[in-house]
Amino acid sequence: MTEGARVVIVGGGFGGLTCAKQLTDKNLNVTLVDRHNHHLFQPLLYQVAMAGLAPSEIAVPIRSILRKQRNTTVLLAEVVGIDMVNKRVKLAQTQDLPYDYLVLAPGARTHYFGHDDWAHYAPGLKSIDDAVEIRRRVLLAFEAAERETDPAERARLLSFVVIGGGPTGVEMAGAIAELGRYVLSRDFRRVRPSETRVLLIEGGARVLSTFHEELSEKTVVQLSELGVQVRTGTVVESIDVNGVKLRSGEVISASTILWAAGVSSSPLLQTLGIELDRAGRAKVEKDCSLPGHREVFVIGDASYLLGDDGNPLPGVSPTAMQMGRHVASIIRGELAQGAGATAAREPFRYRDKGSMATIGRSRAIAEMGNLRLSGFLAWLAWLVVHVFYLIGFRNRFAVVVDWAWSYFTFRRGARLITGGRMEPGPPESVSHAQPKTTRLSTSTAEAAEGARTG
Amino acid sequence: MTEGARVVIVGGGFGGLTCAKQLTDKNLNVTLVDRHNHHLFQPLLYQVAMAGLAPSEIAVPIRSILRKQRNTTVLLAEVVGIDMVNKRVKLAQTQDLPYDYLVLAPGARTHYFGHDDWAHYAPGLKSIDDAVEIRRRVLLAFEAAERETDPAERARLLSFVVIGGGPTGVEMAGAIAELGRYVLSRDFRRVRPSETRVLLIEGGARVLSTFHEELSEKTVVQLSELGVQVRTGTVVESIDVNGVKLRSGEVISASTILWAAGVSSSPLLQTLGIELDRAGRAKVEKDCSLPGHREVFVIGDASYLLGDDGNPLPGVSPTAMQMGRHVASIIRGELAQGAGATAAREPFRYRDKGSMATIGRSRAIAEMGNLRLSGFLAWLAWLVVHVFYLIGFRNRFAVVVDWAWSYFTFRRGARLITGGRMEPGPPESVSHAQPKTTRLSTSTAEAAEGARTG
Numbered sequence: 001m002t003e004g005a006r007v008v009i010v011g012g013g014f015g016g017l018t019c020a021k022q023l024t025d026k027n028l029n030v031t032l033v034d035r036h037n038h039h040l041f042q043p044l045l046y047q048v049a050m051a052g053l054a055p056s057e058i059a060v061p062i063r064s065i066l067r068k069q070r071n072t073t074v075l076l077a078e079v080v081g082i083d084m085v086n087k088r089v090k091l092a093q094t095q096d097l098p099y100d101y102l103v104l105a106p107g108a109r110t111h112y113f114g115h116d117d118w119a120h121y122a123p124g125l126k127s128i129d130d131a132v133e134i135r136r137r138v139l140l141a142f143e144a145a146e147r148e149t150d151p152a153e154r155a156r157l158l159s160f161v162v163i164g165g166g167p168t169g170v171e172m173a174g175a176i177a178e179l180g181r182y183v184l185s186r187d188f189r190r191v192r193p194s195e196t197r198v199l200l201i202e203g204g205a206r207v208l209s210t211f212h213e214e215l216s217e218k219t220v221v222q223l224s225e226l227g228v229q230v231r232t233g234t235v236v237e238s239i240d241v242n243g244v245k246l247r248s249g250e251v252i253s254a255s256t257i258l259w260a261a262g263v264s265s266s267p268l269l270q271t272l273g274i275e276l277d278r279a280g281r282a283k284v285e286k287d288c289s290l291p292g293h294r295e296v297f298v299i300g301d302a303s304y305l306l307g308d309d310g311n312p313l314p315g316v317s318p319t320a321m322q323m324g325r326h327v328a329s330i331i332r333g334e335l336a337q338g339a340g341a342t343a344a345r346e347p348f349r350y351r352d353k354g355s356m357a358t359i360g361r362s363r364a365i366a367e368m369g370n371l372r373l374s375g376f377l378a379w380l381a382w383l384v385v386h387v388f389y390l391i392g393f394r395n396r397f398a399v400v401v402d403w404a405w406s407y408f409t410f411r412r413g414a415r416l417i418t419g420g421r422m423e424p425g426p427p428e429s430v431s432h433a434q435p436k437t438t439r440l441s442t443s444t445a446e447a448a449e450g451a452r453t454g
Numbered sequence: 455m456t457e458g459a460r461v462v463i464v465g466g467g468f469g470g471l472t473c474a475k476q477l478t479d480k481n482l483n484v485t486l487v488d489r490h491n492h493h494l495f496q497p498l499l500y501q502v503a504m505a506g507l508a509p510s511e512i513a514v515p516i517r518s519i520l521r522k523q524r525n526t527t528v529l530l531a532e533v534v535g536i537d538m539v540n541k542r543v544k545l546a547q548t549q550d551l552p553y554d555y556l557v558l559a560p561g562a563r564t565h566y567f568g569h570d571d572w573a574h575y576a577p578g579l580k581s582i583d584d585a586v587e588i589r590r591r592v593l594l595a596f597e598a599a600e601r602e603t604d605p606a607e608r609a610r611l612l613s614f615v616v617i618g619g620g621p622t623g624v625e626m627a628g629a630i631a632e633l634g635r636y637v638l639s640r641d642f643r644r645v646r647p648s649e650t651r652v653l654l655i656e657g658g659a660r661v662l663s664t665f666h667e668e669l670s671e672k673t674v675v676q677l678s679e680l681g682v683q684v685r686t687g688t689v690v691e692s693i694d695v696n697g698v699k700l701r702s703g704e705v706i707s708a709s710t711i712l713w714a715a716g717v718s719s720s721p722l723l724q725t726l727g728i729e730l731d732r733a734g735r736a737k738v739e740k741d742c743s744l745p746g747h748r749e750v751f752v753i754g755d756a757s758y759l760l761g762d763d764g765n766p767l768p769g770v771s772p773t774a775m776q777m778g779r780h781v782a783s784i785i786r787g788e789l790a791q792g793a794g795a796t797a798a799r800e801p802f803r804y805r806d807k808g809s810m811a812t813i814g815r816s817r818a819i820a821e822m823g824n825l826r827l828s829g830f831l832a833w834l835a836w837l838v839v840h841v842f843y844l845i846g847f848r849n850r851f852a853v854v855v856d857w858a859w860s861y862f863t864f865r866r867g868a869r870l871i872t873g874g875r876m877e878p879g880p881p882e883s884v885s886h887a888q889p890k891t892t893r894l895s896t897s898t899a900e901a902a903e904g905a906r907t908g
Contacts, residue, residue, distance in 0.1 A: 037597060037871040054508040056868040063641040064865065073643045076597040078876060093876065094601040128872050143491060143530040147548040187517040189527045394859050394867055398852070405848050411518065413848055414510040417491040418582050422532065422547065 004029050004071075005335055008089050008099040010079050010268070012039050012062040015300030015320030016105035020072060021065075022328030027335060030072040031097055033089065037061050037076050040128065041390055043317065044399070046168060048131035050175035051139065051183075051415040052406060055128045057398050060391050079106075081271055084293055101295050101331050104282070105324065106266035108301035108315060111279070113262060118239040120426050122259040125168055132418065134258060138176060139417050140424035141255045142184050145191050157424065158195045159254035161244050163236055164261030165202030165209070167357040170219060172258055173200040174360035177226040182361070182410045198228045199252060201244070203235045203261070208357055208365070210314065215365040218374040222363040236261075241426065255424045263315070265302045277304040277312075286347035288327050297330075299323035305348065313350050317389075323348060356382045361407065458483050458525075459789055462543050462553040464533050464722070466493050466516040468771040469754030470559035472778030474526060475519075479786060484526040485551055487543065491515050491530050494582065495844055497771065498853070500622060502585035504629035505593065505637075505869040506860060509582045511852050514845050533560075535725055538747055555749050555785050558736070559778065560720035562755035562769060565733070567716060572693040574880050576713040579622055586872065588712060592630060593871050594878035595709045596638050599645050611878065612649045613708035615698050617690055618715030619656030619663070621811040624673060626712055627654040628814035631680040636815070636864045652682045653706060655698070657689045657715070662811055662819070664768065669819040672828040676817040690715075695880065709878045717769070719756045731758040731766075740801035741784060742777050751784075753777035759802065767804050771843075777802060810836045815861065 004027035009016045012034035023030050038059040047053040063074040078092040082104075088096040110124025123133055138160070145157040158180070162173040180196030200207065200223065206216040207223075207230060220230050235247040243253040265280035274290055275283045281304035282290065288303060290296045300320030307313045326348045337343065354368030356378060364379035366372070373381060383403070390396045406412050458481035463470045466488035477484050492513040501507040517528040529551075535544040536558075542550040564578025577587055592614070599611040612634070616627040634650030654661065654677065660670040661677075661684060674684050689701040697707040719734035728744055729737045735758035736744065742757060744750045754774030761767045780802045791797065808822030810832060818833035820826070827835060837857070844850045860866050 035876065037593065037869070054510040055872065056508040056870050059870055061641070061869045064869065067641045070643075073600075074641075075601055076594075076871075076876065077601060093598070095603070128870065132872065139491065140530075144547070146527075147529055147531060149549070187515070187521045187528075189524075394865075398855070398867070401852070401855075411848075413852070415491070415515045415518065416510050416513055416582065417530075418509065418586065422489065422530065 005100045005331075006031070006098060007101045007103065007331060008033065008097050009103040009105060010034075010089065011105035011107055011300070011302075012036070012074075013042070013105060013107045013300060013320065014317040015107075015324040016103065017062065017065065018321040018324030019103050019105065019299070019328045020324075021069070022325055023331065024069055024071065025332060025335065026071060028071055028331075030069075031075060032062060032066065032072060033075045033077050033079060033091065033097070034062055035076070035078050036127070037063070038128070039065060039391060041395075042126075043386055044390075045125055045128075045131050046171040046175060048128065048414065049125055049134040049138070049172065050179055051135050051412045052175070053399060053402055054414045055132065057395055057402065058390070059128055060395060065391060079268055082268075084272065084296060087295070099295075102297070103324075103327055104268070104296065104298045104302060105300045105320065106268050106302050108263035108265055108279075110259060111262040111264035112259070115239070118259065121239045121241060122163060122244075122257040124259045124263075125172070126263070134172075135414075136417050136419050137256050137424055137426075138179065139415060140422065142180070142188065142191060143417070144255070144424050145195075146188050154191075154195065155197070156243075156253045157255045158191065159197045159199070159243075159252070160256045160258070161199045161201060161252055161254045162258045162260060163201045163239075163244070164259065165200055165204070165207030165230070165232065166260060167208065169200060169202070169258075169260035170207055170223065170357055170359055172260060173198050173228045173230075174223060174226055174358070174363065177223075177228045178360045179412075181227060183406075183412050186410070196227070198226075199254070200228055200230045201234045201236065201246075202230070202232045204232065206232055211355070211357070211365065211367050212372055215367060215372055215374060219357070219359060219365055222359045222365075222374070226360050226363070263301070269298070269302060279304075281312075287330060287345040288323055288348050289345075297327045299327055307350050314355075316355065318353060319350055322350060356385065358382045459554040459785075460485070460552060461555045461557065461785060462487065462551050463557040463559065464488075464543065465559035465561055465754070465756075466490070466528075467496070467559060467561045467754060467774065469561075469774030469778040470557065471516065471519065472775040473557050473559065473753070473782045474523070474778075476779055476782030477785065478523055478525065479789065480525060481789060482525055482785075484523075485529060486516060486520065486526060487529045487531050487533060487545065487551070488516055489530070489532050490581070491517070492582070493519060493845060495849075496580075497840055498844075499579055499582075499585050500625040500629060502582065502868070503579055503588040503592070503626065504633055505589050505866045506629070507853060507856055508868045509586065511849055511856065512844070513582055514849060519845060533722055536722075538726065538750060541749070553749070556751070557778075557781055558722070558750065558752045558756060559754045559774065560722050560756050562717035562719055562733075564713060565716040565718035566713070569693070572713065575693045575695060576617060576698075576711040578713045578717075579626070580717070588626075589868075590871050590873050591710050591878055591880075592633065593869060594876065596634070596642065596645060597871070598709070598878050599649075600642050608645075608649065609651070610697075610707045611709045612645065613651045613653070613697075613706070614710045614712070615653045615655060615706055615708045616712045616714060617655045617693075617698070618713065619654055619658070619661030619684070619686065620714060621662065623654060623656070623712075623714035624661055624677065624811055624813055626714060627652050627682045627684075628677055628680055628812070628817065631677075631682045632814045633866075635681060637860075637866050640864075650681070652680075653708070654682055654684045655688045655690065655700075656684070656686045658686065660686055665809070665811070665819065665821050666826055669821060669826055669828060673811070673813060673819055676813045676819075676828070680814050680817070717755070723752070723756060733758075741799040742781050742802050743799075751781045753781055761804050768809075770809065772807060773804060776804060810839065812836045 007030045009032045041058040044058045081090040112118045148154045177198045238245045282298040288297045301315045356366035358364040362376045364382040365374045366378040461484045463486045495512040498512045532546040566572045602608045631652045692699045736752040742751045755769040810820035812818040818836045819828045820832040
């Protein structure tokens with residue numbers, strides 16, 4: 001144990017981990033707490049859900065990443081509360097952690113806008129467990145179709161609905177269509193690729209609404225080439241075991257429904273008595289600290305801060321990483337100045353390096369300032385960026401090998417069905433991983449229209 | 455669909471899959487049924503349990519392996535019964551499968567000798583789900599120890615008991631000791647490798663009792679070098695949440711208990727009204743068929759057949775594969791002869807190519823006829839053989855890369871904790887995967903002494 005100022009970081013995602021990696025000073029005593037033992041490269045999580053990558057290829061143990069940072073302790077534990085008066089983090093599994101600085105980076109979770117029961121029928125994609133569950137449902141739907149002789153039931157089994165037209169929804173819809181059309185079709189004797197039906201439902205006027213309109217259109221074209229039907233301006237009324245009921249009254253019968261329509265912040269923030277926005281994010285000062293608590297920062301998806309353009313900063317990994325670096329530099333600066341440093345702090349400035357979304361094999365879109373790409377070139381850019389940012393040489397190598405393998409052979413390496421049950425769709429009883437509780441009160445699916453998507 | 459004789463194979467393990475791969479004749483209509491969608495390379499399953507390999511590296515979708523064999527259909531389904539009079543296999547999920555030939559290769563499962571409640575506290579290692587559960591328990595024990603301040607509780611958390619001194623028990627015990635000593639120790643701040651305690655308990659007089667005595671002794675030496683305490687002639691009286699109680703009255707307090715002391719055959723065989731041995735295996739004729747049912751074969755771990763030396767053939771993969779090939783050749787031969795072939799059949803002859811067991815990094819034993827190896831050379835032989843027999847080029851490549859990586863860096867790529875819960879040891883309520891039911895009646899742990907181990 002090193003002596004010195006105590007920094008507690010809650011969350012080992014992009015924001016928390018980046019912050020921890022900057023805090024190498026010997027006079028800092030850093031503790032990173034997370035509910036999972038691994039940092040997750042979330043941009044590739046849909047690949048696990050679609051059997052393209054193995055979970056361990058995009059997840060690395062946090063303590064393995066920070067092993068050489070001797071001033072840093074990693075704890076697998078659940079934060080159950082924070083005593084901001086006495087500056088202590090309360091953990092479910094062990095003693096309180098006192099802090100001088102606290103960095104909250106708890107991330108976001110799937111949010112059903114008051115319809116938590118939908119979680120059972122339409123899982124979201126935020127964790128490895130989510131991805132493995134989605135993989136199980138998708139692969140089992142094809143297996144059940146292969147056994148099925150009734151054409152109507154087979155059509156239902158081969159119908160997949162993805163709700164939410166943000167990057168995650170687009171990626172999942174494209175990947176399912178590809179799976180049916182190119183990957184699985186050659187392994188089955190009765191299922192034909194043309195039977196696979198993928199619907200992407202978006203409440204708003206267009207998919208990928210944070211991108212330029214031109215790219216939204218190109219996305220729809222590329223999705224259509226893969227056989228995905230895109231329905232914009234379509235609001236979900238309810239979801240149950242039979243499928244999806246739309247506001248229009250239409251019922252879409254499908255065995256597999258996936259939710260990518262909204263996220264909200266960690267419930268932890270609701271226990272702090274601080275001001276939150278509608279999605280449960282903490283409204284922070286320009287330096288990312290909480291109003292009235294200079295020693296507490298909230299970063300990443302859990303924070304709400306307006307950018308130079310007057311819009312809230314996007315809930316993407318670059319925001320979280322830049323915030324993590326910014327907060328680490330504030331902490332290090334103040335420690336260098338000595339106790340009681342009260343100098344004005346540098347405000348956080350988000351540098352938008354562009355964004356991209358992948359649609360499928362050789363298909364993607366990318367936007368960097370005024371530069372807009374789509375198709376193969378965008379896909380190549382997407383691939384390079386995502387491999388580059390993966391943590392750990394071994395993982396980068398493994399992912400490149402896996403992609404090259406599946407690109408040239410049309411086969412996928414991680415097509416495992418695990419978890420015991422053999423029927424597609426939701427489990428008969430609600431499993432421990434589903435549904436996620438959220439205490440937000442927004443109550444109609446319409447809210448999904450404006451929500452951030454993962 | 456091809457016309458012709460209908461062959462149904464139950465089980466896609468080494469025996470069933472090998473048999474299916476031989477039955478390529480166009481006038482055969484082959485259906486392979488399995489409860490899992492993947493063939494599992496069981497000899498490396500302990501590596502998944504010990505976070506060395508990812509599940510998808512040792513499991514390949516069965517339909518992917520057989521994709522090019524157009525006369526063969528793969529069904530993911532559960533066999534609930536067999537009507538041997540009308541020659542139909544009954545499935546839980548879809549219509550009956552009529553057969554002309556039936557090959558039963560349902561394998562073995564973990565067996566607790568009448569103590570099914572032990573499954574909750576001491577999981578066995580037969581499936582990917584088992585391996586992931588064991589990985590979760592082992593990794594969580596280290597995580598909990600890192601949080602723990604009470605020395606007695608920390609000692610309990612870092613105590614691991616492996617019951618059963620066959621190849622699987624030896625492999626698991628060696629791998630846990632290595633994990634604590636070399637892999638995890640550098641990642642933790644409070645846990646010290648010397649604190650990790652691994653006990654291997656064997657009811658019989660020596661570990662690896664199917665090998666030459668000299669190799670049993672060398673195994674104990676190599677295990678001791680890794681810090682594993684081996685206790686032979688030690689019988690388990692009971693297992694519960696506190697740990698393991700021995701026949702001697704001694705109680706071993708441990709957070710993690712693993713079962714490698716016995717297997718029994720699939721319960722399916724008990725529904726057939728045929729003669730079984732004590733471990734539930736079907737007594738077969740010399741050609742592997744059931745007495746009175748020339749068209750039904752039982753192969754692999756599920757069959758009981760005496761070898762040339764008068765001992766039952768060992769429950770290992772070469773036996774299963776050789777039987778699969780033998781049965782396929784009988785079926786093909788009789789079809790070539792035309793309907794009503796009643797010629798005498800060739801008896802099955804097991805060719806023992808030797809056997810080996812790995813103990814840890816650079817440590818193993820091997821026995822081929824009179825040649826006995828131990829140490830690095832045996833380990834190299836073990837590695838070459840196991841990589842060679844892995845199905846799929848991609849998997850071989852991935853496994854070699856992973857092994858080289860962890861050999862030189864002492865790091866492991868698959869150290870994921872998944873499944874939601876955060877406490878080590880058994881789940882609070884019995885999960886759906888545990889315990890396995892078995893209807894055998896052997897009722898004391900003593901029976902474990904003579905049982906086959908995995």
